[in-house]
Amino acid sequence: MTAPQEHLPVAIAGSGAARASRSLPDPYTPGHGSAEYEVSRYELYLDYRVSSNRLSGHAAITARSNVNLGTVTLNLAGLRVSKVQVDGQRAVRFSQRGNLLFITPARPLPAGTEFNLDIRYSGAPGPLRGNWGEVGWEELTDGVLVAGQPTGAPSWFPCNDHPSQKASFGFTITTEANYRVVCNGVLVSRHAKASRETWVFEQSEPMATYLATVQIGRYDLRPIALQHHSPSHRAEVRDDGGPRLVPQYVAAPPALMVPAAAALNRQEQMMETFQTCFGPYPFAGYTVVVADDDLEIPLEAQSLSVFGPNHLTQQWEDQRLIAHELAHQWFGNSLTVTTWADIWLQEGFACYAEWIWSEASGSATAAARARSAWRGLSVQPQDLVVGDPSPELMFDDRVYKRGALALHALRQAAGDELFFTVLRTWTHSYRYGGVTTADLVVTANGICAGLPGFNAGTILAPWLYQTALPPLP
Ligand SMILES: [Zn+2]
Numbered sequence: 001m002t003a004p005q006e007h008l009p010v011a012i013a014g015s016g017a018a019r020a021s022r023s024l025p026d027p028y029t030p031g032h033g034s035a036e037y038e039v040s041r042y043e044l045y046l047d048y049r050v051s052s053n054r055l056s057g058h059a060a061i062t063a064r065s066n067v068n069l070g071t072v073t074l075n076l077a078g079l080r081v082s083k084v085q086v087d088g089q090r091a092v093r094f095s096q097r098g099n100l101l102f103i104t105p106a107r108p109l110p111a112g113t114e115f116n117l118d119i120r121y122s123g124a125p126g127p128l129r130g131n132w133g134e135v136g137w138e139e140l141t142d143g144v145l146v147a148g149q150p151t152g153a154p155s156w157f158p159c160n161d162h163p164s165q166k167a168s169f170g171f172t173i174t175t176e177a178n179y180r181v182v183c184n185g186v187l188v189s190r191h192a193k194a195s196r197e198t199w200v201f202e203q204s205e206p207m208a209t210y211l212a213t214v215q216i217g218r219y220d221l222r223p224i225a226l227q228h229h230s231p232s233h234r235a236e237v238r239d240d241g242g243p244r245l246v247p248q249y250v251a252a253p254p255a256l257m258v259p260a261a262a263a264l265n266r267q268e269q270m271m272e273t274f275q276t277c278f279g280p281y282p283f284a285g286y287t288v289v290v291a292d293d294d295l296e297i298p299l300e301a302q303s304l305s306v307f308g309p310n311h312l313t314q315q316w317e318d319q320r321l322i323a324h325e326l327a328h329q330w331f332g333n334s335l336t337v338t339t340w341a342d343i344w345l346q347e348g349f350a351c352y353a354e355w356i357w358s359e360a361s362g363s364a365t366a367a368a369r370a371r372s373a374w375r376g377l378s379v380q381p382q383d384l385v386v387g388d389p390s391p392e393l394m395f396d397d398r399v400y401k402r403g404a405l406a407l408h409a410l411r412q413a414a415g416d417e418l419f420f421t422v423l424r425t426w427t428h429s430y431r432y433g434g435v436t437t438a439d440l441v442v443t444a445n446g447i448c449a450g451l452p453g454f455n456a457g458t459i460l461a462p463w464l465y466q467t468a469l470p471p472l473p
Pocket residue numbers: 324328346347350
């Protein structure tokens with residue numbers, strides 16, 4: 001199957017509402033997300049008992065209607081809503097059917113109206129089963145992990161669940177006092193009262209619902225990396241507009257702190273390399289959480305990543321994952337797909353970042369990694385369209401590797417200087433926003449306009465929209 005190349009350079013930009021209506025409904029995640037309204041803010045107050053897996057939640061949501069809105073439809077799964085207010089009014093009908101919450105205000109909300117939802121809910125949260133195994137809220141042996149990609153967010157809060165629908169978040173989480181809570185963004189305050197402790201986090205940069213997370217465990221928190229710099233060097237790095245010094249932390253069980261710090265001992269260099277290649281790190285800080293339970297794969301969330309104790313070696317297979325998850329802060333978290341079909345814009349970039357780090361760290365060059373990935377792909381079935389891989393195969397390794405090869409092809413055509421200018425312009429122009437493949441084509445063609453015959457659409461199309469593997473670039 002071959003998608004015509006004319007699909008590529010379509011119009012970009014437009015209002016959020018226009019983008020939402022183009023992105024939704026998303027055939028990859030039917031039933032998730034609504035184009036009828038946009039959320040600008042989720043304020044989540046959660047009271048949680050680790051011992052009994054009991055969650056009592058209050059979501060205060062600020063939104064705006066895109067249409068004349070008689071009923072507001074949200075995603076919420078496995079939790080029971082007890083009370084709803086719209087703009088402080090109690091005369092509101094609501095019902096739950098399947099994994100949807102329907103809220104009908106006393107009067108319809110005309111298009112363009114700002115409104116507030118207050119939703120009280122509770123239950124025993126658990127992961128949701130889907131095409132991608134279990135996603136969402138998950139109990140650990142002694143704590144909690146939330147892995148929301150792609151449709152796990154409704155397992156713990158009511159939301160407009162689609163990556164095109166980004167909003168700021170506040171988290172106020174109360175749980176047993178002997179646990180540490182890590183959420184997205186910045187820890188604003190914590191206070192203990194008797195045997196309970198409350199943690200407040202602010203995630204001010206817009207965030208997709210699937211990237212929202214809460215991690216609870218018997219974790220210590222330690223800064224990493226900063227000690228490698230003298231204060232004078234720090235000032236120098238900041239003033240010359242070069243890589244910004246980013247506060248980095250590791251949250252881990254005390255017994256895992258030493259192996260965790262050892263595994264992450266080059267992460268600060270990764271951060272510098274990636275800021276040089278991709279532009280400034282987009283968030284206030286970066287925390288690596290190491291859970292006490294082994295994990296199949298590490299997971300990215302906005303401003304943090306989660307690893308298992310089984311990912312903590314100096315071997316390339318682990319080091320590449322540390323680079324991969326860090327790179328998602330630019331590609332996936334700051335710049336987020338507006339439809340899941342474009343998942344290569346996240347996974348292909350994060351995979352290419354592994355190769356960039358490999359070369360920068362003195363291991364195999366990016367070209368060598370590309371060659372070896374190409375050889376691997378050449379003996380696999382060539383029946384996948386990377387630019388629209390189907391919901392079942394959106395996390396197939398071929399999307400990652402071939403997506404990275406598509407970028408390598410772009411680099412070969414543009415040359416290093418223009419290629420990295422494209423990447424930095426890309427992350428700057430679409431910072432905290434939504435992106436499509438067409439946006440990338442327009443950005444690359446703009447930067448490379450002086451190169452005779454250069455056309456990013458023509459370069460990318462065989463990698464993204466044909467099944468047959470193109471020759472190694
Ligand atoms: Zn990834």
